[in-house]
Amino acid sequence: MIRLLRILGLLVLIAVVAVGVLFWIGRDRGATPPASVDLANLGADQRQQMLERGRWVARAADCAACHTDPDGGSDLAGGLPMVTPMGTLYGTNITPSTEHGIGDYSADDLYRAVAQGVAPNGRNLYPAMPYPSYHRITRADSDALWLWLMQQRPVDKPNRPDDLMFPFNIRPGIAVWNALFRPEAEPFDPQGLENPQGEYLVDVLGHCGECHTPRNVAYALTDDHLAGEVIEGAYAPDLRPDALARRGWSGEDLVAFLHRGLSPQGVMTFRMFPVLSHSTSHLSEDDLSAIADYLADGTQLPGPQQRPPGGATAVDGHTLYLGLCAGCHGDNGQGQPHSSVPLDTNTTAMYRDPLNLIRIIAEGIPERDLAQGERMQAMPAFGGMLSDQQMAELVNYLRERWGGRPGDVTTGAVTSVLEGNESH
Structure with missing residues (x-):
């Protein structure tokens, strides 16, 4: 009996040490790349160019779809519910309000929050902030986004507390999740890529995989990239080339769907409608074509294929x-x-x-x-x-x-x- 208790005690000690190590690893934010420019000494033209780029990043990254105020008034004041199996999270206020928003954030702070999932006070963000995708954002785009956000109207709206079940409401536990599943922040490198713009828009800024990729029991993304997943009570379909071809998509129809919200294959519904409103409808035709080409990945997409009459027994x-x-x-x-x-x-x-x-x-x-x-x-x-x-x-x-x-x-x-x- 004493020997059994000793073994159990040893196992408990090993488990505690293992969790402690994972917690320590998960709290490590890694290196922060230096600012892309001297943000305190921008010329007028450079500042304007960065503001335009920042607005593009905000749209391509679809910030408003999660951070919008459901009661109206601001696309960035937060409060939108996001339902998960662990409970409900609420989008936060990302206006430059110093009391309730991110008005005190530096450009470094924003990069660490977006790419590493860590707030300025060291508080871990829940991965509803899609840092597993944003971890490849370039420092130049993060800086442009910071500059643009700081020019928006501050809204002094308090953040709504998340409503998560135990033990998921223990925020420090995210450090363990990070140690196991968070990818290392590594700015996007277009060198050697066949379609860098499409990959950057789909896999990084657009974070399409956050909804369209299956998740494991820990709610982390699996390796079945874009293979489809049920999320927030709706099915986000398989976006892999063979699935798109089988469902009768063409590159032109993908562009039309993202640009207008309507194509022969259907209309934007559920969570994709806000994506249309805040993001894809504002992107250029070149951006949307790059997305379509990246999703097709060299596959010839046949376009709509009408089914002949018959075949229905119901x-x-x-x-x-x-x-x-x-x-x-x-x-x-x-x-x-x-x-x-x-x-x-x-x-x-x-x-x-x-x-x-x-x-x-x-x-x-x-x-x-x-x-x-x-x-x-x-x-x-x-x-x-x-x-x-x-x-x-x-x-x-x-x-x-x-x-x-x-x-x-x-x-x-x-x-x-x-x-x-x-x-x-």
Whole structure:
């Protein structure tokens, strides 16, 4: 018995030491590269150029999509909820308010927060701040972003406390996570890259992988880059070249989707709509083409491929479609230009996970302005008029008819999605 207790004590001691070592490693911020320029002595032209670059970085990095004030008033004052399996985080105030924002940040402070996930007081930031992607931001772009942020209107709005379950609400524990999963800050080097602009926009500033890459049990990104993931109650689809080709994308349609929010493959919904509003609709055609080329990675994307009639066995689903959907989307799913999306080339029914399709039918899509003059009419929410069985029948019809998927969505699967969404 005494020997067993000694062994257990030794194991506990080893565990404590291991956690302590990981904690120490995770607190190490590493080297901070020097400022790209003398920010205190900028000439007028250089300052203007940096401000323009900083505005571009803020848009390409999609800062406002997480830091916007959901009550209006500022794109940077914070308060937007981000739901995770561990609880809810709230975007922080990144206006130059000295009381509640980042008005006291130096350019070095901003770089360390963005690239290393560490605030000026040594406090670890939760990786909802996507420093696992931003770790490759260049120091020049971080400095330009700092200069631009410090020119914005300060908003004295207090930050909302995060609502995380135990033990994830113990912030120092992030140091252990950092030791295991945080990549070392290493400014982006374009040398030798075939499409450096596309890679920088997708993998660094755009941090697309933060939503579109699967995560492990510790909620860290896996090596299955852009292979698709369920996040905040929606499926962020697979963006790898073969998946894009299979779903009928073309480079031109990817550019249109990011620029206007609408293409033959669908319309921006869920968390991608703020990305359109705050980020991609403001990027140049060269930027968007670089993104599309990087995602294609040399694969010839075929473009929309309409499916021939037939193939759908969900008879009751077909009847529901004719009664509820065909008036806008057409008997054959052809849709109406600038009004209702076509379904014969739409990708939502093609996803392996029916989550988005179920939610869109149940919740509808509000009427909204997209970008570049595009506008979408409202799609009604049918969740209140369809039983879960009817919803499953309609979903199966759409997946069989236009998605090339089996009609295997069960009533229980629909119930699970709808109940899970209510819990959010």
